[in-house]
Amino acid sequence: KAGVTQTPRYLIKTRGQQVTLSCSPISGHRSVSWYQQTPGQGLQFLFEYFSETQRNKGNFPGRFSGRQFSNSRSEMNVSTLELGDSALYLCASSITGTHRTQYFGPGTRLTVL
Amino acid sequence: SQQGEEDPQALSIQEGENATMNCSYKTSINNLQWYRQNSGRGLVHLILIRSNEREKHSGRLRVTLDTSKKSSSLLITASRAADTASYFCATDQTSGAGSYQLTFGKGTKLSVIP
Numbered sequence: 350k351a352g353v354t355q356t357p358r359y360l361i362k363t364r365g366q367q368v369t370l371s372c373s374p375i376s377g378h379r380s381v382s383w384y385q386q387t388p389g390q391g392l393q394f395l396f397e398y399f400s401e402t403q404r405n406k407g408n409f410p411g412r413f414s415g416r417q418f419s420n421s422r423s424e425m426n427v428s429t430l431e432l433g434d435s436a437l438y439l440c441a442s443s444i445t446g447t448h449r450t451q452y453f454g455p456g457t458r459l460t461v462l
Numbered sequence: 463s464q465q466g467e468e469d470p471q472a473l474s475i476q477e478g479e480n481a482t483m484n485c486s487y488k489t490s491i492n493n494l495q496w497y498r499q500n501s502g503r504g505l506v507h508l509i510l511i512r513s514n515e516r517e518k519h520s521g522r523l524r525v526t527l528d529t530s531k532k533s534s535s536l537l538i539t540a541s542r543a544a545d546t547a548s549y550f551c552a553t554d555q556t557s558g559a560g561s562y563q564l565t566f567g568k569g570t571k572l573s574v575i576p
Contacts, residue, residue, distance in 0.1 A: 455504045
Protein backbone atom coordinates (compact mmCIF):
# COMPACT_ATOMS: atom_id res chain seq x y z
CA LYS A 350 0.00 0.00 0.00
CA ALA A 351 1.13 3.52 -0.68
CA GLY A 352 2.00 5.54 2.42
CA VAL A 353 0.59 8.83 3.56
CA THR A 354 1.28 11.56 1.05
CA GLN A 355 1.37 15.28 1.66
CA THR A 356 1.46 18.11 -0.82
CA PRO A 357 3.19 20.37 -1.29
CA ARG A 358 6.41 19.33 0.42
CA TYR A 359 7.74 22.87 0.69
CA LEU A 360 5.97 26.18 0.75
CA ILE A 361 7.05 29.78 1.19
CA LYS A 362 4.46 32.41 2.04
CA THR A 363 4.45 35.94 3.39
CA ARG A 364 2.73 37.24 6.49
CA GLY A 365 -0.98 37.81 6.06
CA GLN A 366 -1.42 35.26 3.31
CA GLN A 367 -3.31 32.02 3.68
CA VAL A 368 -2.22 28.51 2.85
CA THR A 369 -3.85 25.14 2.22
CA LEU A 370 -2.03 21.87 2.81
CA SER A 371 -3.22 18.53 1.57
CA CYS A 372 -2.95 15.01 2.96
CA SER A 373 -3.92 11.69 1.40
CA PRO A 374 -4.10 8.88 3.97
CA ILE A 375 -3.22 5.26 3.47
CA SER A 376 -5.97 3.50 1.54
CA GLY A 377 -8.62 2.25 3.96
CA HIS A 378 -7.62 4.59 6.76
CA ARG A 379 -10.47 6.79 7.88
CA SER A 380 -8.85 8.85 10.62
CA VAL A 381 -6.54 11.73 9.77
CA SER A 382 -4.67 13.83 12.32
CA TRP A 383 -2.56 16.93 11.85
CA TYR A 384 0.44 17.99 13.91
CA GLN A 385 2.65 21.05 13.92
CA GLN A 386 6.34 20.66 14.66
CA THR A 387 8.56 23.59 15.61
CA PRO A 388 11.97 23.69 17.30
CA GLY A 389 10.54 25.60 20.24
CA GLN A 390 7.23 23.82 20.90
CA GLY A 391 8.01 20.42 19.48
CA LEU A 392 5.19 18.29 18.11
CA GLN A 393 1.74 19.62 18.86
CA PHE A 394 -1.63 18.17 17.95
CA LEU A 395 -3.79 20.33 15.71
CA PHE A 396 -6.92 18.30 14.97
CA GLU A 397 -8.29 14.91 14.05
CA TYR A 398 -10.91 14.01 11.47
CA PHE A 399 -12.90 10.84 11.09
CA SER A 400 -15.60 10.27 8.48
CA GLU A 401 -15.57 13.93 7.49
CA THR A 402 -16.12 15.10 11.08
CA GLN A 403 -13.66 16.92 13.27
CA ARG A 404 -13.64 14.94 16.49
CA ASN A 405 -10.82 16.57 18.36
CA LYS A 406 -8.98 19.86 18.24
CA GLY A 407 -5.79 21.02 19.87
CA ASN A 408 -5.07 24.36 21.44
CA PHE A 409 -4.59 26.45 18.31
CA PRO A 410 -6.29 29.68 17.24
CA GLY A 411 -9.22 29.70 14.87
CA ARG A 412 -6.90 30.67 12.02
CA PHE A 413 -6.12 26.97 11.81
CA SER A 414 -8.89 24.94 10.26
CA GLY A 415 -9.31 21.75 8.38
CA ARG A 416 -11.69 19.43 6.65
CA GLN A 417 -11.95 15.89 5.45
CA PHE A 418 -13.53 14.66 2.26
CA SER A 419 -15.59 11.54 1.64
CA ASN A 420 -12.52 9.73 0.28
CA SER A 421 -10.73 10.47 3.63
CA ARG A 422 -8.36 12.96 2.06
CA SER A 423 -7.86 15.96 4.31
CA GLU A 424 -6.83 19.56 3.98
CA MET A 425 -5.76 22.06 6.54
CA ASN A 426 -5.89 25.79 6.09
CA VAL A 427 -4.07 28.54 7.89
CA SER A 428 -5.33 32.06 7.33
CA THR A 429 -3.59 35.35 8.04
CA LEU A 430 -0.20 33.72 8.35
CA GLU A 431 2.20 34.83 11.07
CA LEU A 432 5.94 34.33 11.29
CA GLY A 433 5.39 31.86 14.11
CA ASP A 434 3.42 29.58 11.81
CA SER A 435 6.65 28.55 10.15
CA ALA A 436 6.85 24.85 10.91
CA LEU A 437 6.79 21.32 9.64
CA TYR A 438 3.16 20.23 9.34
CA LEU A 439 2.68 16.51 9.65
CA CYS A 440 -0.34 14.51 8.70
CA ALA A 441 -0.96 11.05 10.14
CA SER A 442 -3.56 8.44 9.36
CA SER A 443 -4.89 5.44 11.21
CA ILE A 444 -7.47 2.81 10.41
CA THR A 445 -10.00 4.01 12.93
CA GLY A 446 -9.95 6.10 16.04
CA THR A 447 -9.42 3.03 18.18
CA HIS A 448 -6.19 1.97 16.50
CA ARG A 449 -3.47 3.84 18.31
CA THR A 450 -0.70 3.48 15.77
CA GLN A 451 -0.53 6.43 13.45
CA TYR A 452 1.27 6.47 10.12
CA PHE A 453 2.89 9.76 9.28
CA GLY A 454 3.47 11.46 5.97
CA PRO A 455 6.75 13.22 5.10
CA GLY A 456 5.35 16.60 6.12
CA THR A 457 4.99 20.01 4.51
CA ARG A 458 7.69 22.52 5.41
CA LEU A 459 6.02 25.95 5.60
CA THR A 460 8.16 29.05 5.79
CA VAL A 461 6.48 32.39 6.48
CA LEU A 462 8.49 35.47 5.55
CA SER B 463 1.55 20.95 26.34
CA GLN B 464 4.15 18.22 26.41
CA GLN B 465 3.17 15.04 28.16
CA GLY B 466 6.41 13.14 27.77
CA GLU B 467 9.89 14.36 28.47
CA GLU B 468 12.78 12.45 26.95
CA ASP B 469 16.16 12.16 28.54
CA PRO B 470 18.82 12.76 27.41
CA GLN B 471 18.08 15.48 24.87
CA ALA B 472 21.06 14.36 22.81
CA LEU B 473 23.13 11.19 22.75
CA SER B 474 26.24 10.37 20.77
CA ILE B 475 27.59 6.81 20.64
CA GLN B 476 29.88 4.64 18.56
CA GLU B 477 28.46 2.13 16.12
CA GLY B 478 27.90 -1.21 17.82
CA GLU B 479 27.16 0.29 21.23
CA ASN B 480 23.76 0.25 22.87
CA ALA B 481 21.65 3.39 23.15
CA THR B 482 19.18 3.99 25.95
CA MET B 483 16.62 6.77 25.96
CA ASN B 484 14.19 7.53 28.74
CA CYS B 485 10.78 9.10 28.75
CA SER B 486 8.71 10.40 31.64
CA TYR B 487 5.07 11.40 31.47
CA LYS B 488 2.63 13.13 33.75
CA THR B 489 -0.82 11.59 33.59
CA SER B 490 -2.14 8.04 33.42
CA ILE B 491 -1.97 6.48 29.98
CA ASN B 492 -3.59 3.83 27.82
CA ASN B 493 -0.53 3.17 25.73
CA LEU B 494 2.91 4.59 25.16
CA GLN B 495 4.54 4.61 21.76
CA TRP B 496 7.98 5.35 20.40
CA TYR B 497 8.55 7.00 17.06
CA ARG B 498 11.67 7.79 15.06
CA GLN B 499 12.19 10.84 12.88
CA ASN B 500 15.01 11.24 10.43
CA SER B 501 16.08 14.84 10.00
CA GLY B 502 13.12 17.01 9.04
CA ARG B 503 11.01 14.15 7.79
CA GLY B 504 7.93 12.26 8.89
CA LEU B 505 7.74 10.06 11.95
CA VAL B 506 8.02 6.30 11.77
CA HIS B 507 6.24 4.18 14.35
CA LEU B 508 8.61 1.86 16.19
CA ILE B 509 6.72 0.15 18.96
CA LEU B 510 3.63 0.44 21.15
CA ILE B 511 3.46 -0.79 24.72
CA ARG B 512 0.18 -1.03 26.57
CA SER B 513 -0.25 0.21 30.12
CA ASN B 514 -0.58 -3.37 31.40
CA GLU B 515 2.68 -4.48 29.78
CA ARG B 516 6.11 -4.08 31.37
CA GLU B 517 8.42 -4.95 28.52
CA LYS B 518 8.26 -5.40 24.78
CA HIS B 519 10.77 -6.36 22.12
CA SER B 520 10.94 -5.73 18.41
CA GLY B 521 14.14 -6.70 16.64
CA ARG B 522 16.94 -4.64 18.17
CA LEU B 523 14.48 -2.56 20.16
CA ARG B 524 13.49 -3.16 23.75
CA VAL B 525 10.95 -0.97 25.49
CA THR B 526 10.12 -1.02 29.17
CA LEU B 527 7.25 0.70 30.93
CA ASP B 528 6.93 1.49 34.63
CA THR B 529 3.51 2.98 35.24
CA SER B 530 4.22 3.49 38.94
CA LYS B 531 7.07 5.83 38.03
CA LYS B 532 5.34 7.10 34.90
CA SER B 533 8.39 6.34 32.85
CA SER B 534 9.50 4.31 29.86
CA SER B 535 12.82 3.48 28.28
CA LEU B 536 13.85 2.58 24.76
CA LEU B 537 16.96 0.49 24.27
CA ILE B 538 18.52 0.09 20.84
CA THR B 539 21.10 -2.67 20.84
CA ALA B 540 24.10 -2.94 18.52
CA SER B 541 23.46 0.50 17.06
CA ARG B 542 24.15 1.32 13.42
CA ALA B 543 24.85 4.59 11.66
CA ALA B 544 21.37 4.29 10.11
CA ASP B 545 19.87 4.59 13.61
CA THR B 546 20.92 8.25 13.67
CA ALA B 547 17.64 10.09 14.15
CA SER B 548 15.44 11.76 16.76
CA TYR B 549 13.36 9.48 18.94
CA PHE B 550 10.08 10.52 20.49
CA CYS B 551 7.83 8.93 23.03
CA ALA B 552 4.13 9.61 22.72
CA THR B 553 1.19 8.93 24.95
CA ASP B 554 -2.38 8.90 23.81
CA GLN B 555 -5.33 10.58 25.44
CA THR B 556 -8.86 9.70 24.48
CA SER B 557 -11.45 12.41 24.04
CA GLY B 558 -15.12 11.98 24.74
CA ALA B 559 -15.88 11.84 21.04
CA GLY B 560 -14.04 8.54 20.70
CA SER B 561 -11.07 10.28 19.20
CA TYR B 562 -7.60 10.36 20.63
CA GLN B 563 -4.52 12.46 20.18
CA LEU B 564 -0.87 11.69 20.59
CA THR B 565 1.09 13.90 22.94
CA PHE B 566 4.79 13.87 22.21
CA GLY B 567 7.86 14.59 24.22
CA LYS B 568 10.60 16.83 22.83
CA GLY B 569 12.68 13.90 21.71
CA THR B 570 16.18 12.52 22.04
CA LYS B 571 18.57 13.22 19.20
CA LEU B 572 20.72 10.13 18.68
CA SER B 573 23.95 10.27 16.70
CA VAL B 574 25.66 6.97 15.90
CA ILE B 575 29.25 7.48 14.79
CA PRO B 576 30.58 4.92 12.29
